[in-house]
Amino acid sequence: FEHLLKKEIKEKIVSRKVLSRYNENLEEDFKLSENEITKLLEYLNRVGSILYHDDDNIRNIVILDVQWFVDTFKSIITYSVDIKNPSDTDREHFHETGELEDHQLNEILKIKNDKPCFSHKKELISYMDHFGMLVVCNSNNSIWYYFPSLNRKTFNKEQDIPMSFKPSSILCFQFDGKGQLPIFLFYALVSKCNKIEGWDILVEDKKKCIYEKTACFSYRDLIVIVCICKFQIQVQVFFPPDYDN
Numbered sequence: 001f002e003h004l005l006k007k008e009i010k011e012k013i014v015s016r017k018v019l020s021r022y023n024e025n026l027e028e029d030f031k032l033s034e035n036e037i038t039k040l041l042e043y044l045n046r047v048g049s050i051l052y053h054d055d056d057n058i059r060n061i062v063i064l065d066v067q068w069f070v071d072t073f074k075s076i077i078t079y080s081v082d083i084k085n086p087s088d089t090d091r092e093h094f095h096e097t098g099e100l101e102d103h104q105l106n107e108i109l110k111i112k113n114d115k116p117c118f119s120h121k122k123e124l125i126s127y128m129d130h131f132g133m134l135v136v137c138n139s140n141n142s143i144w145y146y147f148p149s150l151n152r153k154t155f156n157k158e159q160d161i162p163m164s165f166k167p168s169s170i171l172c173f174q175f176d177g178k179g180q181l182p183i184f185l186f187y188a189l190v191s192k193c194n195k196i197e198g199w200d201i202l203v204e205d206k207k208k209c210i211y212e213k214t215a216c217f218s219y220r221d222l223i224v225i226v227c228i229c230k231f232q233i234q235v236q237v238f239f240p241p242d243y244d245n
Helices: 002-008 015-024 033-048 066-077 089-097 104-113 115-119 121-130 183-192
Strands: 013-015 061-063 099-101 135-137 142-148 173-175 200-201 215-220 222-229 232-240
Touching: 002 015, 002 033, 015 033, 015 061, 061 066, 061 099, 066 104, 066 115, 066 121, 089 099, 099 104, 104 115, 104 142, 115 121, 121 135, 135 183, 135 200, 173 222, 183 200, 183 215, 183 222, 183 232, 200 222
Parallel strands: none
Antiparallel strands: 013 061, 099 142, 135 142, 173 232, 200 215, 215 222, 222 232
16 A cells, blocks of 8 residues: 555645545455554654644645655745845745735745645645644635744734733743743644634734734734743733723
């Protein structure tokens, strides 16, 4: 079956449904059950041959060419300024904030001149979202993407939180260890918070309040701030005036 994945299937990405069809055409002695296929895919993922995770939103997607997946992500985050248009403020904004509009992502994938990239856009995004490489956001019925590893903005509480709002105490999640918490844990947390029903990334003066080590969310009339600090993930809520908390 591993030979089948590497030699007979020429695609970059394949669905479990397609694998099942290939499996059914094997001789009886070589056929696997669906559970055995899952175990094999998980093993090949662990040794780095493929990408596969038995999680809800990506369970039916298998990435056979890991290097192609990595190169695709690299082509997005190294989205360079066109020599013919050196004052491209959209790309400059992306490199400073990690914020990318859906139509811009389409352009990047098309420029890469790699048909599988654009045709498998949905699957690629699902895997990048799973790994915390990007966050899929929706504001005013418009989809955009946040690449946390590119964000270099620093948080300024005076600019982003209205002076009239009252702060709660700070809830700290303390982790053991020396040095600093891996930043990818914070990226994954921001992605998870963004998926909580009713939570939205805070927008003030048309600016998205999301930063290198801090993220601000709006929930009903509240502002929720999440940040990473040495060994801690810290959470604080800001209440509007006269809010019954």
